Amino acid sequence: SPVDSDNYTDNQQSNRRPTFEKKEMSAHGKKDDAAVQVEAEQWVRWDTDEKTRAELEAILAAKNFEELHARFDSRIAFGTAGLRGRMEAGASRMNQLTVLQASQGLCMYLLEQIPETATRGICVGYDGRHNSTAFAEITAAVFISKGVPVYLFSEIVPTPFVPYCTTQKKCVAGIMVTASHNPKDDNGYKVYWSNGSQIVSPHDKGIADKIAANLEPWTLDLEAMRKREHALLRDPTEEIPKAYYEEIVAKCSYRSAEANAASQLKSVFTPMHGVGGKWAIEAYKAFGLPAFVPVKEQFEPDPEFSTVKFPNPEEGKGALALATKTAIENGVTVILANDPDSDRLAVAELDANNEIRVFTGNEIGIMLGAWVWTQYQKKNPDVDPSKCCVLNTTVSSKMLSAMAKKEGLYYEETLTGFKWLGNKAEALMNEGYRFLFAFEEAIGFMVGDVCLDKDGIRGLVVFAELASQLKDEGRTLAQYLESLYAKYGYFATNNRYFFCYEPSKQVEIFEKHLRCRASPSEPANYPKKFGRFAVKNVRDLTTGFDSCQSDNKAILPVSTSSQMITFYFENGCVLTLRGSGTEPKLKYYAELSGSDGEAVTKELAELIDAVVAEGLLPEKYGLVAPTD
Secondary structure, three states: OOOOOOOOOHHHHHHHHHHHHHHHHHHHOOOOHHHHHHHHHHHHHHOOOHHHHHHHHHHHHOOOHHHHHHHHOOOOOOEOOEEEEEEOOOOOOEOHHHHHHHHHHHHHHHHHHOOOHHHHOEEEEEOOOOOHHHHHHHHHHHHHHOOOOEEEOOOOOOOOHHHHHHHHOOOOEEEEEOOOOOOOOEEEEEEEEOOOOEOOOOHHHHHHHHHHOOOOOOOOOHHHHHOOOOOOEEOOOOHHHHHHHHHHHHHHOOOOHHHHHHOOOOEEEEOOOOOHHHHHHHHHHHHOOOOOEEOHHHOOOOOOOOOOOOOOHHHOOOOOHHHHHHHHHOOOOEEEEEOOOOOOEEEEEEOOOOOEEEOOHHHHHHHHHHHHHHHHHHHOOOOOHHHEEEEEEOOOOOHHHHHHHHHOOEEEEEOOOHHHHHHHHHHHHHOOOEEEEEEEOOOEEEEOOOOOOOOHHHHHHHHHHHHHHHHHHOOOHHHHHHHHHHHHOEEEEEEEEEEOOOHHHHHHHHHHHHOOOOOOOOOOOOOOEEOOEEEEEEEEOOOOEEOOOOOOEOOOOOOOOOOEEEEEEOOOOEEEEEEOOOOOEEEEEEEEEEOOHHHHHHHHHHHHHHHHHHHHOHHHHOOEOOOO
């Protein structure tokens, strides 16, 4: 079951999301009416976008202070993921002015932190969402106004092209305008550091401080950006994809182009109305793979995402309905999908009865991980496995760890998010390790060191090559996965979430029922069992407690501003509960291993029911389960 997808309609979402925002504001304190009116009036004077200026003028004229508070009680937060939010007027939304202000702050931070910024420059890319092109042009104009060169793509590109361009051109940073798989009314602003990995603390705080100090708009030459005419403007659109394809073939392809071309594999591919269609075609050509069958209704970029309620292939069968239809009509068994910015990969397979199996991110991850290692070892028979490393996040399947142990590979886990995986991969490579593969359960995969972020394009062709090999051997994906279970052990996972629209309730659940204390000032008294299942150890990455360690101190980074607890049970189950930092969700991730798949799955379901009933109390706290 998907973890990061929102299985609800656009209307449900529009009704719910503002509620979450307003509750969050009230938790931090409200500004008075006069203050928000002054800020809104200043906003109108600064905003050059006629549409959002008119929107805010109408709110001011109507004296709609409830809406003004929603727009101005707080600014849209800049974090390690950059910015992401609904496209509307106001300081708490995504719009031309917040993008301009964020770019001004980022520009000043980079000029201060990296003296060569004015010579090395930055890279800017954008997806096909509403306003993405304009946001990218504003970003470029801000940096150019300070004499910083900008590599600005001249058409929509996959997100991975930005970190790749950043490292290829030795830029100090990269910026991708995208909201990934979010609803159509959202957009975002994703920042990469000079190593091509997403930023981590303390850069986020430093950038946020610079944004706050540089709110007044600078004088910009936007017309030159729209015409793509400026001495400091460079277009990497032809050079970077060519270099990217050459590198993924050299580093990630383990079959000859002739073997791939001769394969009988037929696959269906959908870019989910996003950027990936054109670039996936070129990737298949680079690997010599037989052309895929496109999902025609979803192949061209469409900012309305008109055939899906939610443009997220992780949602499962619903999101892949048209792909399934296309597969059945064309006699195809393998379905591959990117999310709209092509940094994630979904995989499904049809059986002899055209029944679809959508593989989880953990299942795809172990299939890719095993393929990459076995093929790399064949190509490099004298390699020392202990100097090769694989990574995944703490909420992802421990089956990768089991594989690494059996094969003699070096393995580490990180906190959730590719910012941790990418930077850890770089650190290990600097120590002399050969980085092979990393993944997170939310269908994000990083094959090799082409760029240090999840990549749906290279993941797509590497998986297609794996599927081609299996086709030639007369095996299905499901059969291959079963062979891995036989080799490394069966791992049952159950990852889900509840909507929790009041942050204060989420905190109360963690404090009262998972730490079992009346207030944060008291010592935690974690549950000793849930139902009949005894708890062996607890790791709390909010407080820094970890009973797995001799000194009871967590090894992974601790964040007091977010809730995250992992319970280790006597039966071997590992269950993590955490609050989402970007959505009104309380998530859980559970895994149990054993030799009998059916028995393990049944026991895991019973354990989760006990944790939900005793630890989360959904009825008491009004938690809403997704409809799927």
